[in-house]
Amino acid sequence: METVLSIEDLHKEYSGGWRKPPRTALAGLNLVVPRGKTIGLLGPNGAGKTTTLKCIMGLIRPQAGKIDLFGGEVTGAGVRKSIGFLPEQPYFDLYLTPRKLLAYYGRLSGMHEADIAARTAFLLNLVGMGEEADLSMDKYSKGMLQRIGLAQALISQPEFLVLDEPSSGLDPLGKLQVRDLLLGLKGGGTTILLSSHQLSEIEEICDGVAIIHKGANIASGGLDELLRPREEYEISLEKSPPPAAVELPASASWADPAQTRLLVNKGELNEALRSLLERGALVAEVRQRRMTLEEYFVEQVGSEGWEVGE
Amino acid sequence: MGGRGVRAIGTFAWSVVQDALHRKVFYAILAFTVVLILFTPLIPSADVGVQIDLMREAALGLTSIMAFLLAVILGATIIPGELGRRTLYNTLSKSVRRWQYYLGKYAGIVLVVATSLVLTFVVLILFVLIRFGVFNPGLAKALFAILLEAAILVSVAMLASVYFSPLIGILLTGLFYVACHVKGDFLYRGMTGAGQNPVVKAISGLFYYLLPNLERFNINETIAHGERVFEVGAVELLLLFAIAATFSAIFLYIGGYLFNRRDL
Numbered sequence A: 001m002e003t004v005l006s007i008e009d010l011h012k013e014y015s016g017g018w019r020k021p022p023r024t025a026l027a028g029l030n031l032v033v034p035r036g037k038t039i040g041l042l043g044p045n046g047a048g049k050t051t052t053l054k055c056i057m058g059l060i061r062p063q064a065g066k067i068d069l070f071g072g073e074v075t076g077a078g079v080r081k082s083i084g085f086l087p088e089q090p091y092f093d094l095y096l097t098p099r100k101l102l103a104y105y106g107r108l109s110g111m112h113e114a115d116i117a118a119r120t121a122f123l124l125n126l127v128g129m130g131e132e133a134d135l136s137m138d139k140y141s142k143g144m145l146q147r148i149g150l151a152q153a154l155i156s157q158p159e160f161l162v163l164d165e166p167s168s169g170l171d172p173l174g175k176l177q178v179r180d181l182l183l184g185l186k187g188g189g190t191t192i193l194l195s196s197h198q199l200s201e202i203e204e205i206c207d208g209v210a211i212i213h214k215g216a217n218i219a220s221g222g223l224d225e226l227l228r229p230r231e232e233y234e235i236s237l238e239k240s241p242p243p244a245a246v247e248l249p250a251s252a253s254w255a256d257p258a259q260t261r262l263l264v265n266k267g268e269l270n271e272a273l274r275s276l277l278e279r280g281a282l283v284a285e286v287r288q289r290r291m292t293l294e295e296y297f298v299e300q301v302g303s304e305g306w307e308v309g310e
Numbered sequence B: 001m002g003g004r005g006v007r008a009i010g011t012f013a014w015s016v017v018q019d020a021l022h023r024k025v026f027y028a029i030l031a032f033t034v035v036l037i038l039f040t041p042l043i044p045s046a047d048v049g050v051q052i053d054l055m056r057e058a059a060l061g062l063t064s065i066m067a068f069l070l071a072v073i074l075g076a077t078i079i080p081g082e083l084g085r086r087t088l089y090n091t092l093s094k095s096v097r098r099w100q101y102y103l104g105k106y107a108g109i110v111l112v113v114a115t116s117l118v119l120t121f122v123v124l125i126l127f128v129l130i131r132f133g134v135f136n137p138g139l140a141k142a143l144f145a146i147l148l149e150a151a152i153l154v155s156v157a158m159l160a161s162v163y164f165s166p167l168i169g170i171l172l173t174g175l176f177y178v179a180c181h182v183k184g185d186f187l188y189r190g191m192t193g194a195g196q197n198p199v200v201k202a203i204s205g206l207f208y209y210l211l212p213n214l215e216r217f218n219i220n221e222t223i224a225h226g227e228r229v230f231e232v233g234a235v236e237l238l239l240l241f242a243i244a245a246t247f248s249a250i251f252l253y254i255g256g257y258l259f260n261r262r263d264l
């Protein structure tokens, strides 16, 4: 499988400043992003996600480790032409209008003047900022800046997108739009690496995740492998039985107060179904439960405690 | 370097001009200078013959201060500002090199200073013409020398700004300015003076040979007195240009090297 990015044993220490000890941000991080895949980088605050992404973009220098992009060890300006980057909390010179700003980034990306106008208009519509294209950005809200950040990352039609918390600061509708936008890009063959705290979003768009904590990997792999189905079943009811009357097996428990979803272990599934049916319940669906990414994340990271950094 | 690199540098330079046009401090410095120049005839003087010289000297002095202030303020604030606002991350993640950014910003600041000097030149020349009936294009020579000195100051301020905050950058550049203006006199005496402490001698000597003699760029007095005593010729101006280009190149090289290595 062709890899777009591979990181081996990355170490990064930030110098603490005058007579202060250095802070370790990355301690032997590994990461592989195969072509065409969407990979999520997860981890608690201070885990080293932003540091990793900045190393990839050449904004900071790791003390040790190897970063291969597109199969070569070039990290210069040339390779960045094929990468789109959205920094954490993007910010711009606010006296500009988005149209002028995107033209500026287009020029820096080496695009032809003739293509810039069309690409800019297209991207502003794509991120839902078409109407505000000529409004100077000091009138913008946080989420609007985030959308412009996404647009600038896409300016040169990159084949690899590196996004640091793409949906942070967006309203619910904005989050949906970003998810659809990323799914669209993914469908078009773009490789994506994104860091996020939105686990549901990651679950919906990512093929795989890497969970990091204190600068090192604690779990990684395809979502299908990580979130292995459990030995637990969920029974959804169309019509609930009269509450008091049902005798349920020991492992069974209601998942909601209205008693329309019952969780039960595999061994007692049939027994539970039988007693439900006897009491006149109508079964709509029975399915095996898959762990949510949130549950998995808490299981992996939560066991390490909640302290952030040092 | 190729067309791509030139375009990137041009884009960065132009962004400085746009940025300056949105800064109040730029207009404030410019307006203040012009207003003060218009007030120079109020300087008391005994006889009418020297009034024009006095006025020209004062005006050129004011113009120098304006140019140096612009150079140092812009040079010391642009990089720390972009780092603080995090706009640098978007910019440097595009397919540009850091030295292109660095050089582009330098060129942009020099362009802003040059434009301001052209504006003051127009004010000066009209003023001298209207007030004294003298058409004096020779003033341009003094402004050219001011621009060259400002260009060196920009490269020094930018070098300081790679690691230091704007305030410290401005102070360091100010120190550089003072040291380079007194070196011909003060440092020379420190280096050669009899009975000096050898440590003082060594340090004075080191700085004497390391620093440019910025006093050379101050031809305001000669120009203000209508070049009656010396004439500033093309050779002298070319020499000044060569000195400014050399020192700017050295400071730009060191600054660009450090900027290329630093974590953002």
Ligand SMILES: Nc1ncnc2c1ncn2[C@@H]1O[C@H](COP(=O)(O)OP(=O)(O)OP(=O)(O)O)[C@@H](O)[C@H]1O
Pocket: A014, A015, A016, A023, A024, A025, A043, A044, A045, A046, A047, A048, A049, A050, A051, A052, A088, A309, A310
């Ligand atoms: N410029 C810096 N100087 C010193 N330490 C830093 C710097 N940037 C980050 N760190 C430290 O490095 C560690 C990792 O930070 P990083 O920003 O990569 O975390 P993150 O995973 O992106 O967190 P978040 O989810 O909060 O964005 C933290 O302990 C942080 O304190």
Ligand SMILES: [Mg+2]
Pocket: A049, A050, A051, A088, A164
């Ligand atoms: Mg982060």
